Amino acid sequence: MNQKKLPMEFYPLMEQLQAVDFVLVELTLYxxxxxxxxAAIQQFNEMxxxxxxxxxxxxQYYGPLQQFGNSYSGYPWNWSDSPWPWQL
Incomplete structure (x- = not known):
């Protein structure tokens, strides 16, 4: 599988997404x-x-992050485009 080269702008966006995911996990546990x-429920919903x-x-720029209907596909089918989130 060929891994496409990503622009530098991709990495700060993914870091931002990972930080939000961390906050959501912590709020869920709380x-x-x-x-x-x-207040925590409101913060959870905002996040x-x-x-x-x-x-x-x-x-929009780099393709789907999740499968099984959690993300839309571009045309042609682009789920197999890499890198996948766990490959970063």
Whole structure:
């Protein structure tokens, strides 16, 4: 499989997405034990919305990040384009 060369702009976007994912995981763990914390729920929802924006931006330029309907495909089918997120 040929790994396509990515511009330097790709890496800060992926770093931003990974940071948002970390925040969402931490908030999920916190909310599992504090389900009535309205401020944390609000922060979680804001971060989830922000994640969708960053994910869309990454996918718009570099292709899908997730499969099984979580990401749209370009034409031609571009799921097999690399690098995949776990290859970074």
């Amino acid at each position: 909310l599992d034990t504090h389900p009535n914390d309205q 989830a919305q922000y994640r969708q924006q960053v994910k869309h931006q990454v996918e």
